[in-house]
Amino acid sequence: MIEYDKDAIVYPYITEFLRSGIKKTDDCLLREIEKQAREEDIPIIQPESARLLSVLCELKKPKRILEVGCAVGYSALLMSEKLAEGGSILTLELDEGMAKRARENIARAGKSEVITVRCCDAVEVISTITGRYDLIFLDGPKAHYIHMLNDCIRLLNKGGLLIADNVLYKGMTADEEHVVRRKITIVKRLRHFIAAQIARNELETVVLPLGDGMTVAVKK
Numbered sequence: 001m002i003e004y005d006k007d008a009i010v011y012p013y014i015t016e017f018l019r020s021g022i023k024k025t026d027d028c029l030l031r032e033i034e035k036q037a038r039e040e041d042i043p044i045i046q047p048e049s050a051r052l053l054s055v056l057c058e059l060k061k062p063k064r065i066l067e068v069g070c071a072v073g074y075s076a077l078l079m080s081e082k083l084a085e086g087g088s089i090l091t092l093e094l095d096e097g098m099a100k101r102a103r104e105n106i107a108r109a110g111k112s113e114v115i116t117v118r119c120c121d122a123v124e125v126i127s128t129i130t131g132r133y134d135l136i137f138l139d140g141p142k143a144h145y146i147h148m149l150n151d152c153i154r155l156l157n158k159g160g161l162l163i164a165d166n167v168l169y170k171g172m173t174a175d176e177e178h179v180v181r182r183k184i185t186i187v188k189r190l191r192h193f194i195a196a197q198i199a200r201n202e203l204e205t206v207v208l209p210l211g212d213g214m215t216v217a218v219k220k
Contacts, residue, residue: 008175009168009211009212010209010210015048027081029105029109030074030077033072033105034074037072042071042098044071045074045211048210048211049165049210050075053137054082056216057081057082060134060135060161062079062133062160063084064087064090064133064134065079065083065133065135066089066133066137067089067092067136068091068126068136068137068138069091069092069139069141070092070093070098072101073091073101073102073103074105075139076102077105080115088114089114090129091115091116092120093117093119093120094141095119103117123148126152129155132157134159135160135163136155136156136162137165139164142166142167142190143186143189143190144189145164146189146190146193149197153200153202153203157219158219160218161219162219164214165211166212167207168207168212168213169183169186169212169213170212173187194207197217202220203220204217205217
């Protein structure tokens with residue numbers, strides 16, 4: 001069996017090429033968060049995936065965004081730059097320490113009125129969320145994506161985007177030879193999530209081998 005392989009999805013030289021072409025952000029806070037994430041091993045979206053997320057938000061210009069998995073607020077801040085006028089983001093984070101840091105970063109960015117961080121278990125509360133969203137970004141516990149799919153579809157506006165990160169999970173989702181034993185449950189559920197998205201008539205879905213793998217789905 002191949003041991004856990006960080007380069008299992010995209011060849012390192014391709015990742016290096018993609019990242020070399022990404023324009024560095026002018027936002028000092030985002031650069032600071034990126035640096036802290038590298039130093040403290042905080043899970044934030046990978047640079048090339050972040051660019052895709054930013055481009056999709058630019059195309060969609062969402063009014064309302066729901067995010068599952070806030071960490072320290074990096075993706076929420078990134079998406080907030082592309083919101084329609086008067087738009088808002090609700091982001092759910094299970095870890096109290098991360099939620100606290102996210103609120104601090106959001107306050108520093110002057111976005112506290114735009115981004116709301118709710119410390120909770122998304123799997124438990126997503127069924128209680130009401131209203132409609134133009135974009136939902138899943139970047140929380142990967143094993144729970146499948147349990148939130150029905151509610152994500154329910155909450156999306158027609159034409160809304162459902163974006164999920166880390167769905168190829170270092171190649172494990174796609175290839176048995178890459179599966180690490182302790183990750184079997186997560187891998188099985190990610191496979192189920194991808195298959196369920198593709199099978200849903202309400203969605204038009206694509207799986208992208210970018211970063212750690214992403215799915216992008218449009219609600220018909």
